[in-house]
Amino acid sequence: MERELALEFARVTEAAALASARWVGKGDKEGADDAAVTAMRVMFDTVSVDGTVVIGEGEMDEAPMLYIGERVGIGVPPEVDIAVDPLEGTNLVAKGLNGAIAVLAASPRGSLLHAPDMYMDKIAVGAECRGRVHLEAPVKENLRQVAKALDKLISEVTVVILDRPRHQQLIEEVRQAGARIKLITDGDVSPGVAAAYQDSGVDILMGIGGAPEGVITAAALKCLGGDFQARLWPEDDTEIARCHEMGITNVNKIFTMDELAKSDDVIFVATGITDSFLLKGVRYFKRRAVTQTLVMRSTSGTIRHIEAHHDLDKKPLFKDHRIKLLGE
Structure with missing residues (x-):
């Protein structure tokens, strides 16, 4: 893929971040998600x-998704797979909480x-x-290996886990091992990527979250040289059948990062909507907005942090109300 694509993405x-950030704290996750999806679609057309x-938006949220199989772009080479989440953390935006991002990954x-679209461990x-952790290893052993690799005590290792009843045993095992825990309410892409940043305050992400988000996280960690393992977590026979329909015959298979993102040519892009482990959220001034975006390419190993200043009166997407803003 051409390097110019990274900046286009x-x-x-x-655009998705600017559109959905208008909905922060308004209690309407569907409105925020619809704004993000619409803005992302419009920009993809250029x-x-x-x-x-x-990888499209999660049906679990009954969202106005960018659906699997949808064609995006103007239809000229290169031919690429696109994994998107226009608003990762719909509840976070609705409640005005930290951790929401607009994110995509692309590869040949x-x-x-x-x-x-189901759960994934x-x-x-x-x-x-x-190479030091494994999904089937005991929690304490994984934490011991992380501490050793980072030259820390286990008591200095920080684990991010989604705050869900299904994680009660995992939480207890981490506590018994002596590690620190940061519980999050939603959105595990940002902390998963943050585990590869020394100054993020995150050393490891563990637990069960969305499978689509898992693939996006794997793509990001491939750019960062990190590591990621996952196993699908179907909840019933219908979801098992769904796996089979998509060509995944062994639902117990542990996928490596290189199986989730096979190519060495991966682009990962994320823009903050609210403040997160990785990025500052959208900040508003007098008819202007400032965004912070992370752009990474696996082929070059380049990591860019882009702070962009947007004149909203000069953006057709917002000026002519092609997306619904502030409930208008």
């Missing part, structure tokens, strides 16, 4: 790519796993811990 996530959405056609770490 940054415009896509910036990108010189022949893209197919292989056929290289991103077409993950069904995950473990994510940074480059120093690569």
Whole structure:
């Protein structure tokens, strides 16, 4: 993929972030999500790519999704797989909480796993811990390995876990091992990626979250040289059948990062909506807004943090109300 695409994709996530940030704290996650999806679609129509959405918005949220199989871009080469979450953390935006981002990953056609929209058990770490953790290893052993790799005591290791009843045993095991825990209410892409940043305050992500988000996290960690393992977590026979329909015959298989994102050519882009482990959220001034975007390419290893200042009166997407803003 051409390097220029990375900046084009940054415009896509910036648009989604700007659109959904207007809904922060308004208690309407559907409105926020619809704004993000609409803005992302409009901006994709300007990108010189022949893209197919292989990871779309979560049906779990009954969202106005960018659906799996949807074509995006203007239809010219290169042919790429696109994994998107226009608003990762719909509840976070609705409640005005930290951690919401607009995010996408792209890779050559056929290289991103077409993950069904269900749960996935995950473990994510940074480059120093690569090869040291395993999804089936005891929690204490994984934490011991992370501490050793980072030259820390286990009591100094920080684990991010979604605050869900299904994680009660995991939480107890982490506490018994002596590690620190940061519980989050929603949105595990940001902390999963943050595990690869030394100054993020996150050393490892563990637990069960969305499978689509798992593939996006794997793509990001591939750019950062981190490590990621995952296993699908179907809840019933219908979801097992869904796995089979998508070509995943062994639902107990542990997927490595390189199986979730097969190509060495991956682009990952995320824009903050509210403040997160990775990025500042959208900040508003007098008819202007400031966004912070993370752009990464695996082929070059380049990591860019882009702070963009937007004149909202000069953006057709907002000026002519092509998206619904502030309930208008």
